[in-house]
Amino acid sequence: MENILDRNGYKTPRTKIDEGEDGGGRMNGVAKRKEFTPLGGDSKISKMISEEAVEVKHELIELQKHISAQGILVQDLMTGVCSELEEWNQSSNNVTEIQHEPELPELLEPLPNERDDQKILFLENIDVLVAEHKFEEALEALEAEEKNSGELKGSGNNSSDDVSSYKSALSERKAMLEHQLVEIAEQPSISFPELKKALNGLIKLGKGPRAHHVMLKFYKSHLQKRIEAFLPSSSLCPETFPSTLSKIVFSVISLTIKQSALIFGDNPVYTNRIVQWAEWEIEYFVRVVKENAPSSETVSALRAACICTQASLNYCSILETQGLKMSKLLLVLLRPSVEEVLESNFRRARRVVLDIAESAECCPLLPQFASSLSAIATSSSSMLVESGMRFMHIVEALGL
Numbered sequence: 001m002e003n004i005l006d007r008n009g010y011k012t013p014r015t016k017i018d019e020g021e022d023g024g025g026r027m028n029g030v031a032k033r034k035e036f037t038p039l040g041g042d043s044k045i046s047k048m049i050s051e052e053a054v055e056v057k058h059e060l061i062e063l064q065k066h067i068s069a070q071g072i073l074v075q076d077l078m079t080g081v082c083s084e085l086e087e088w089n090q091s092s093n094n095v096t097e098i099q100h101e102p103e104l105p106e107l108l109e110p111l112p113n114e115r116d117d118q119k120i121l122f123l124e125n126i127d128v129l130v131a132e133h134k135f136e137e138a139l140e141a142l143e144a145e146e147k148n149s150g151e152l153k154g155s156g157n158n159s160s161d162d163v164s165s166y167k168s169a170l171s172e173r174k175a176m177l178e179h180q181l182v183e184i185a186e187q188p189s190i191s192f193p194e195l196k197k198a199l200n201g202l203i204k205l206g207k208g209p210r211a212h213h214v215m216l217k218f219y220k221s222h223l224q225k226r227i228e229a230f231l232p233s234s235s236l237c238p239e240t241f242p243s244t245l246s247k248i249v250f251s252v253i254s255l256t257i258k259q260s261a262l263i264f265g266d267n268p269v270y271t272n273r274i275v276q277w278a279e280w281e282i283e284y285f286v287r288v289v290k291e292n293a294p295s296s297e298t299v300s301a302l303r304a305a306c307i308c309t310q311a312s313l314n315y316c317s318i319l320e321t322q323g324l325k326m327s328k329l330l331l332v333l334l335r336p337s338v339e340e341v342l343e344s345n346f347r348r349a350r351r352v353v354l355d356i357a358e359s360a361e362c363c364p365l366l367p368q369f370a371s372s373l374s375a376i377a378t379s380s381s382s383m384l385v386e387s388g389m390r391f392m393h394i395v396e397a398l399g400l
Contacts, residue, residue, distance in 0.1 A: 119166055126173045130180060136197070138177055139204050142170065178205055185214045188221070192259075199263055212270050215260065216277045223252040223281060227288060234292040238300050242289045242308030249285040250315035253278045257322045275324060282326060286333040293337070296344040305341045309334055 122145060129138035184190065185198040195218055202211035226248050234241045257274055264270045289308060294301040312334070316327040 119169075123169055123173065126177075130173070130177055133180075135177060135181060135201050138173075139201055142174065142177075143204065145170070174205055178202060178207055178210075181205075182210070182214060185218065190218075196263065203263075208264065208267075209269070212260070212264055212273060215263070216256070216273065219252060219256045219259075220277070220281070223249065226252070231288075231292065238294045239304045239307065241292065242304050243311040245285065245289060246308055246312040246315060249281060250312070250319065253281060253324070254315075254319060254322060257319070257324060271323070278319075278324060278326060279329060282329060283333060286330075286337070290337055296341045297348050299345065301341045302345045305334075305338045309338060 122141070126138055126141060129135075129141065181198045181201045185195055185202075190198075195215070199211045199215055202208070202214070227245065230245060230248060233244075237244075256277070260270055260274055293304055312330050313327060316325075316330055319326055
C-alpha cells in the first residue's frame with residue numbers, strides 16, 4: 001500500500017483494489033472510476049478500513065481466547081502427568097523398600113570415589129586416636145567399622161583387590177594398637193586399673209592369649225619385687241621368715257586366680273596357664289627359702305622348717321577352694337629340705353648325748369642346772385642328775 005495525491009492535493013492510500021487490478025494484473029473499470037473519485041469518497045474508504053480493523057481485532061481476540069484455552073489444556077495435561085508420575089514413583093519406592101529392607105536404595109549408596117575418601121578419613125582418624133592414646137575410642141571405631149562395613153563382610157561391590165588392601169590397612173592399625181597396649185601393660189609403674197584397661201583392649205582385638213600372658217608377667221614382676229623387699233629381714237627373723245614369705249607368695253597366687261577369672265572367665269586354656277605359672281612361683285619360693293634359711297644343724301632351722309611347712313599347707317588349702325591344688329607339689333618340694341634339717345638335728349642330738357656319756361665324770365655342773373640341783377642332788381649322784389638334765393634340755397630344744 002502506498003499514498004498517492006488526488007486531484008485536490010490530498011494523500012490517499014493506494015491499494016490493489018484501488019488500482020483496480022484483477023487477477024491478471026489488468027485494471028478494471030471500477031478502479032478507473034475510483035482513480036477519479038471525488039473528495040466525498042474518502043469517508044467510504046475510512047469506513048471500510050474501520051470495518052476491516054474491527055474484524056481483524058475481533059479475529060485477534062478470538063485467536064487469543066483460543067491460545068488461552070490451549071494453554072489451560074496443556075497445563076492440565078502437565079499437572080495430570082506429573083501427579084501420575086509422582087504416584088508411580090511412590091509406589092515403585094514402596095516396592096523397592098519392601099524388597100531391599102533394611103538396605104538403603106542403591107541411589108543413596110556412595111560412589112566409588114566417595115567410598116575411598118571415607119576409608120582414608122577413617123584410617124587417618126584411627127591413627128590420630130592411637131597417637132593421642134585414646135585406645136578405647138579407637139577400638140570402638142574399629143569394632144563399628146567391621147560390624148557395619150558390607151565390604152569387610154564380603155557383600156560389597158568393590159573389587160577383591162580394593163577390599164584386601166583395605167583389610168590390610170585395618171590389620172596394620174590393629175597391630176599398631178596391640179603394640180601400644182602391650183607397651184603400656186608392661187610398664188613397671190602401671191597400676192592395676194590401667195593394666196585392666198589394656199588387657200580388655202587386647203581381648204577386643206582378639207588377642208586374649210597374649211593379654212593373659214601379659215597379666216601373668218605383671219603378677220610375676222609384682223611378686224618378685226615384694227620378695228626382694230622382704231629378703232633383708234631373713235637374718236633378723238630366721239624362724240618366721242619362711243612362713244611370712246609363704247604368705248606373700250600364696251596371697252599373690254590367689255589374687256592372680258581371682259583376677260584371671262574376672263577378666264578371662266573360666267576358660268580351661270587360661271586355667272592351665274595359671275596352674276603352670278603357680279607351680280613355677282612355688283618352686284621359686286622353695287628355692288628362696290633354702291637359700292636364706294638358717295644352718296640345717298641349728299634348732300632355728302628345725303623350727304623354721306616346721307612353721308613354714310604348716311603355714312604353706314594352710315595356704316594351699318585356701319587355694320583349693322579356688323580350684324588350684326598345690327599341696328602335693330609343695331610337699332614334694334619341701335620334703336628334702338625338711339628331711340635334711342631333721343637329720344642334721346638328730347645327728348647333733350646324738351653327738352651331744354654321746355658327749356654327755358663320755359664326759360659325765362669330768363664335766364663340771366653347768367650354771368643353768370646348778371640352782372635346780374643344789375637342793376636335791378648329793379655329791380655321789382650330782383653327775384648323773386646333770387647328765388639327765390642335759391638330755392632333757394636337748395629333747396626340749398628338738399621339740400620332741
